[in-house]
Amino acid sequence: MEKITRAKRMENIHSDIRGTLFMEAMEMQAQGSEILKLNTGNPAAFGFGLPxxxxxxxxxxxxxxxxxxxxxxxxxxxxxxxxxxxxxxxxxxxxxxxxxxxxxxxxxxxxxxxxxxxxxxxxxxxxxxxxxxxxxxxxxxxxxxxxxxxxxxxxxxxxxxxxxxxxxxxxxxxxxxxxxxxxxxxxxxxxxxxxxxxxxxxxxxxxxxxxxxxxxxxxxxxxxxxxxxxxxxxxxxxxxxxxxxxxxxxxxxxxxxxxxxxxxxxxxxxxxxxxxxxxxxxxxxxxxxxxxMETPFSMVKPGGRIYEQREVAVGELEKIDGLSFVKNNSAFYIFPKLDVKKFHITDDKQFARELLHETNILIVPGSGFDWNCPDHFRIVLLPEAGVLRDAIKCMGKFLDGYRQR
Ligand SMILES: Cc1ncc(COP(=O)(O)O)c(C=O)c1O
Structure with missing residues (x-):
């Protein structure tokens, strides 16, 4: 019997939110590392309970x-x-x-x-x-x-x-x-x-x-x-x-x-x-x-988790040199831009991998969203404000002096 291979139509399929980097993170987790998974927009995983x-x-x-x-x-x-x-x-x-x-x-x-x-x-x-x-x-x-x-x-x-x-x-x-x-x-x-x-x-x-x-x-x-x-x-x-x-x-x-x-x-x-x-x-x-409608609306008004977490995240992101972003007005994602010249970034997947290994934080690089420059990544803004603040501080430290090789 010959090898069974994937159909041609699978060639272009990519699912980076749960792709190779995610598998790598799961491997790290299995070996005892605590991974902060900022890769999926899954509110229940961050304590948003059953209404x-x-x-x-x-x-x-x-x-x-x-x-x-x-x-x-x-x-x-x-x-x-x-x-x-x-x-x-x-x-x-x-x-x-x-x-x-x-x-x-x-x-x-x-x-x-x-x-x-x-x-x-x-x-x-x-x-x-x-x-x-x-x-x-x-x-x-x-x-x-x-x-x-x-x-x-x-x-x-x-x-x-x-x-x-x-x-x-x-x-x-x-x-x-x-x-x-x-x-x-x-x-x-x-x-x-x-x-x-x-x-x-x-x-x-x-x-x-x-x-x-x-x-x-x-x-x-x-x-x-x-x-x-x-x-x-x-x-x-x-x-x-x-x-x-x-x-x-x-x-x-x-x-x-x-x-x-x-x-x-x-x-x-x-x-x-x-x-x-x-x-x-x-x-x-x-x-x-x-x-x-109270369930979603209570989350996105001042005092609500989604609103407040965004405020905290944006406040921390602003402090990072070499990052810029458009403050999101909806959902629970932000898509910051990296200064490609400053960080010498040519490969956003490599950036995400290095971030994961250095900080235990899993994000999704922009290419995972059919964005064709290596200069963006997505952060999921679902963790509690304190966790999010620490995570973004940690990203800031990682980026301080970062140069891709
Ligand atoms: C824009 C968009 N459409 C669809 C989906 C998938 O939604 P569902 O859970 O209903 O399959 C997502 C999930 O993140 C999404 O972001």
Missing amino acids: ESIEHALEHHIREGVGYCDFKGMPKARIAICEYERSKGIRGITPEDVFVGNGVSEVISFALLPLLDKGDEVLVPSPSYSLWGNSVYMADGKPVYYICDEKADWYPDIADIRSKITKRTKAIVIINPNNPTGMLYPREILLELIGIAREYGIMIFADEIYDRLVMDGLEHVSVASLAEDIPVVTMNGLSKSHFLCGYRCGWMVMSGPKNLTEDYRQGIVQLTSMRLCANALAQIVIPAALED
């Missing part, structure tokens, strides 16, 4: 999740999701337009697979959470990365997007707020992006998983609420807002002109029905979670 609203919903409805449920999702869950998305201003949708999945991670594939033929292009932000680029590759498509401009608060660079549209462009991905930048886009930027979609006849994928984690009095606007005439698939879930990463609970809702998307929708029906249903236990909590 009471969710616990009650589980207690009262646990028996409802025993059998396979509707392949699109439990009716009660879809009604609640539909109401939530309508409350965000998305018009013309019904619970029939909602598909529930095992996390946004799963619904992304349900959205891409029925759309793309080999070589079709999807505009994906750089930097962005690598699931998006990876999922386009997995669907035999080609991610074409458009720049989000650090000098303009990490907003998408409209000219760059225009220059990258070709006859093969099928869709544009808008992640708002974005990961790893933790930045929210204002209405004007969304309108410009929608204008491009309208002009070139491309559909929009809107990943809005951080929409309830917006700080500084800002308001999240759903792309689909401004784009009634364009097919938009809006994605969201409970991993971040209610800290339920492990429940694997996400959804997508299709809006826009139904007459244009009926065939595509049938593709989604084929895929979702093929896998029977999403985890029913997780769906049981959706109505309660979407009524409980």
